[in-house]
Amino acid sequence: MLTPVLDQFSKWFLHHQSFAAYIEPIMQVFKPGWRADLFRAKVVDVQALSGQFLSISLKPSKKWPIHIAGQHISLTVEANGRLLTRVFTLACSPAQFKATGLLRLLVKTDQQGHFTSQLQNALAVQPWCNISLPSGDFVFKSWHKPSTFIAGGSGITPMLAMLDQQLSNTEHQIKLIYFAKAGEHQCTNELKMLTQQYNHFSYVMLTRDRSPYLTTHINTDDNPDIYCCGPAGFMQEVADFTRLLNLTYYQESFALSMPKLTDDNHFSVIINKDTHVVTSNEVLLNQFEAKKLPVQRGCGIGICHQCQCIKKSGVVRNLKTNQLSDTGEQLIQLCVSQAVSDLELQL
Amino acid sequence: MTTINYQQLADDLDEIKMSTLATVGQKDANYIRSIVRKQRFCEIGGRILFMLGFVQPLLWVAGVLLLGLAKILDNMEIGHNVMHGQYDWMNDKQLNSKSYEWDIACDGQSWNRVHNFEHHTYTNIIGKDRDFGYGLLRLSNDFKWRLKNTWQFITYLNLSVLFQWGVSYHELAGERVFIGKKKPNRKGAVAHSTLKKRFFSKGARQLIKDYVLFPVLAGPLFLWVLSGNFLANLIRNLWTSTIIFCGHFTEQTHTFYEQDCKNESQGQWYYRQALGSSNIKGARWFHILTGHLSFQIEHHLFPDMPSSRYQEIAPKVQAALQKQGIAYNTGGFFQQYTSVLKRILRYSFK
Ligand code: FES
Numbered sequence: 001m002l003t004p005v006l007d008q009f010s011k012w013f014l015h016h017q018s019f020a021a022y023i024e025p026i027m028q029v030f031k032p033g034w035r036a037d038l039f040r041a042k043v044v045d046v047q048a049l050s051g052q053f054l055s056i057s058l059k060p061s062k063k064w065p066i067h068i069a070g071q072h073i074s075l076t077v078e079a080n081g082r083l084l085t086r087v088f089t090l091a092c093s094p095a096q097f098k099a100t101g102l103l104r105l106l107v108k109t110d111q112q113g114h115f116t117s118q119l120q121n122a123l124a125v126q127p128w129c130n131i132s133l134p135s136g137d138f139v140f141k142s143w144h145k146p147s148t149f150i151a152g153g154s155g156i157t158p159m160l161a162m163l164d165q166q167l168s169n170t171e172h173q174i175k176l177i178y179f180a181k182a183g184e185h186q187c188t189n190e191l192k193m194l195t196q197q198y199n200h201f202s203y204v205m206l207t208r209d210r211s212p213y214l215t216t217h218i219n220t221d222d223n224p225d226i227y228c229c230g231p232a233g234f235m236q237e238v239a240d241f242t243r244l245l246n247l248t249y250y251q252e253s254f255a256l257s258m259p260k261l262t263d264d265n266h267f268s269v270i271i272n273k274d275t276h277v278v279t280s281n282e283v284l285l286n287q288f289e290a291k292k293l294p295v296q297r298g299c300g301i302g303i304c305h306q307c308q309c310i311k312k313s314g315v316v317r318n319l320k321t322n323q324l325s326d327t328g329e330q331l332i333q334l335c336v337s338q339a340v341s342d343l344e345l346q347l
Numbered sequence: 348m349t350t351i352n353y354q355q356l357a358d359d360l361d362e363i364k365m366s367t368l369a370t371v372g373q374k375d376a377n378y379i380r381s382i383v384r385k386q387r388f389c390e391i392g393g394r395i396l397f398m399l400g401f402v403q404p405l406l407w408v409a410g411v412l413l414l415g416l417a418k419i420l421d422n423m424e425i426g427h428n429v430m431h432g433q434y435d436w437m438n439d440k441q442l443n444s445k446s447y448e449w450d451i452a453c454d455g456q457s458w459n460r461v462h463n464f465e466h467h468t469y470t471n472i473i474g475k476d477r478d479f480g481y482g483l484l485r486l487s488n489d490f491k492w493r494l495k496n497t498w499q500f501i502t503y504l505n506l507s508v509l510f511q512w513g514v515s516y517h518e519l520a521g522e523r524v525f526i527g528k529k530k531p532n533r534k535g536a537v538a539h540s541t542l543k544k545r546f547f548s549k550g551a552r553q554l555i556k557d558y559v560l561f562p563v564l565a566g567p568l569f570l571w572v573l574s575g576n577f578l579a580n581l582i583r584n585l586w587t588s589t590i591i592f593c594g595h596f597t598e599q600t601h602t603f604y605e606q607d608c609k610n611e612s613q614g615q616w617y618y619r620q621a622l623g624s625s626n627i628k629g630a631r632w633f634h635i636l637t638g639h640l641s642f643q644i645e646h647h648l649f650p651d652m653p654s655s656r657y658q659e660i661a662p663k664v665q666a667a668l669q670k671q672g673i674a675y676n677t678g679g680f681f682q683q684y685t686s687v688l689k690r691i692l693r694y695s696f697k
Contacts, residue, residue: 012552012556013552013555013556013560015447015448015450016441017440017446021440021441023387024441025380025383025384025387026387026388028380029384036440036441078373078376080372080373081371081372081374081375081376081377081436081437082372082376082436082437083437083438083439084438085438305431305432305435305444305459305463305651306460306463306464308432308435308445309445310445321368329438331432331435331438331443
């Protein structure tokens with residue numbers, strides 16, 4: 001009752017989106033890492049696994065609501081003063097979370113990605129990070145029929161959570177087809193234990209070079225529901241196959257595929273829900289002006305920040321510094337930004 | 348007179364900028380957050396002390412000073428610098444130029460347009476930078492003398508007292524929203540209706556907060572709170588106005604003409620920024636209270652570099668300017684302020 005009043009008061013008179021945002025710096029004195037619109041989580045453990053994977057255990061604050069297996073959260077860490085945010089699927093079921101109080105993330109560290117390369121260092125020095133509410137609708141729906149999970153690389157994470165949560169709730173066959181590079185399959189012990197525990201669960205671990213077809217192991221006679229998580233091209237292949245055979249298909253896209261930058265690439269940009277096409281041989285501001293989008297131009301040379309907007313996702317190059325941005329949410333200056341991938345912006 | 352090697356100047360200053368920005372990180376983030384934290388403590392502390400004025404009036408005086416300090420920090424070191432985008436790299440929702448709104452009458456977006464863009468791009472170009480004299484004062488022979496300039500010292504004092512309202516009305520005056528003939532060289536970025544709406548909305552909320560809401564909440568202490576708020580606002584207005592005048596209107600600051608600035612190179616742009624500004628010497632606490640506008644030269648050269656770095660780069664900037672024989676205008680507070688007052692008086696008359 002008091003919170004909405006205080007929030008409105010803060011908006012009008014303290015010029016902050018919420019009262020929590022106004023007192024954030026004070027709260028941080030008592031609770032390090034506390035942030036107004038996110039949940040605080042303690043970094044309990046960070047372990048390096050094979051194939052450049054990190055297993056991260058987080059203990060979220062008591063207020064964090066429980067997720068549904070298959071959902072994701074955004075993880076925010078402070079790395080050298082910058083807040084970096086990325087979305088990860090939780091690799092634990094609600095039951096596991098209740099039992100241990102810990103959330104598990106399995107993160108593939110990718111040397112190219114700004115975020116993941118900094119993540120390990122940041123977590124080593126910052127005992128606190130922040131997480132969002134769980135969200136996403138890539139969750140189990142097939143209690144009354146067989147299902148097949150197809151995972152590619154770190155696409156295994158939602159599957160781990162779903163298997164743990166759902167195997168005891170259904171008697172129908174669940175099969176996991178798990179592709180990864182040789183030696184990079186994660187949590188194999190866990191999977192083995194699940195087969196011992198549940199007769200209706202089976203899995204195969206494959207590498208792409210040995211089994212070029214993703215769909216060979218799908219038992220189409222059972223007419224299973226298909227759940228797929230992996231790189232974009234990977235999921236596309238499975239999606240096409242299921243469409244052909246009329247199978248029910250669910251997917252979770254978790255990674256951004258990044259084409260090489262040559263001078264004249266075309267990318268799609270989602271701005272306030274509309275989609276536009278831009279080229280990479282011109283800064284974004286000029287192109288948006290030509291399209292008569294509601295952009296602000298100031299100096300046009302990267303000084304005044306008039307043209308700044310929020311990038312929700314995608315990568316841009318800052319022509320002033322010649323640096324690539326992160327893939328996550330951040331502010332960019334349109335007058336010095338060149339598209340390097342598909343983008344989502346908020347003007 | 349030495350001839351200036353503009354290319355060399357640009358290279359030297361760019362080098363200072365790049366090497367400094369490369370080291371910006373945790374330290375700077377911690378710095379600005381700690382200033383915001385202090386600002387909060389001062390603001391909340393000040394408002395609480397007002398209420399204790401009836402126990403001991405000195406507590407009320409302390410409250411006025413604390414709230415004044417909070418308003419100065421919010422206006423100068425936090426608001427001005429965050430809204431310049433100096434801390435945007437932090438990706439912090441509370442500290443970025445897109446969303447920050449300060450505790451003064453002026454709508455942040457309006458200030459961004461006039462100050463960040465107009466003033467910082469066209470610094471001291473007569474006719475383009477309305478910050479030069481704010482359309483109220485005659486500060487160089489570039490302007491025709493008018494009768495009203497005779498009493499412009501009084502105008503200056505009034506402007507200082509009401510500084511936040513001057514800043515707030517600045518864009519609307521330039522756009523001739525209420526009175527005057529529209530200048531042909533201005534193409535307003537925003538509709539007049541929007542300007543008016545945001546002007547009244549922000550201004551009204553500031554007035555209601557300090558002169559209605561908080562005093563009423565204080566009940567019987569209505570007058571203590573009302574007068575405390577009034578004085579805190581006054582202290583902030585006088586302080587910001589004084590600092591900003593010292594940064595731009597000492598006798599030595601130059602003016603420029605539009606035709607001279609056509610096709611300006613980066614080096615020439617730097618040159619103009621350096622000569623259009625002046626610094627004030629002082630202790631660290633003084634620099635923080637001025638929002639590091641005591642390093643006005645550094646700020647004008649690198650408006651989006653975190654203010655936490657101006658002090659550190661100042662000697663390098665001075666050296667780079669000296670190498671080209673360009674003046675680096677600095678001095679103690681009283682020296683600079685006297686110079687400002689002299690300039691205002693001198694151009695009061697033909
Ligand atoms: S228009 Fe000024 S920074 Fe882009």
